[in-house]
Amino acid sequence: xxxxxxxxxxxxxxxxxxxxxxxxxxxxxxxxxxxxxxxxxxxxxxxxxxxxxxxxxxxxxxxxxxxxxxxxxxxxxx
Numbered sequence: 695x696x697x698x699x700x701x702x703x704x705x706x707x708x709x710x711x712x713x714x715x716x717x718x719x720x721x722x723x724x725x726x727x728x729x730x731x732x733x734x735x736x737x738x739x740x741x742x743x744x745x746x747x748x749x750x751x752x753x754x755x756x757x758x759x760x761x762x763x764x765x766x767x768x769x770x771x772x
Contacts, residue, residue, distance in 0.1 A: 696738045699736050699737070699738045700737075700738060702732070702733075702736040702759075703732075703733045703734075703736040703737040703738070704733070706729045706730070706732040706733035706736060707729070707730065707733035709729045710725075710726045710727070710728075710729030710730035710732075710733060711726070711730075713725050713726040713729060714726035714727075721769050724769045725766055725769055728762050728765060728766055728769065729766075731762055732759050732762050732763065735755050735758050735759045735762070736755075736759055741755065
C-alpha cells in the first residue's frame, strides 16, 4: 500500500509542477494546486507519525484525495 501511495504522490507532484509551469489555459494554476494537494495527502512520509495520523486518519485522507480528483473536471469546465 505504501508503494502505491508513493507512486500517486510522486506522479501528482510532478504533474502539478508541470501543469503550473507549462500549460497555458486559464485554470492551470488551480489544477496544479489540486495535484499538489493530492501529492501531500498521498505521501506516506508526511503521515508516518502518530500526530499526523490523529489529525487526519487514512480513510479521511483517501476520501479527500478522491474528492480532489473528482473536483479537477469541475475546475476545467468552469
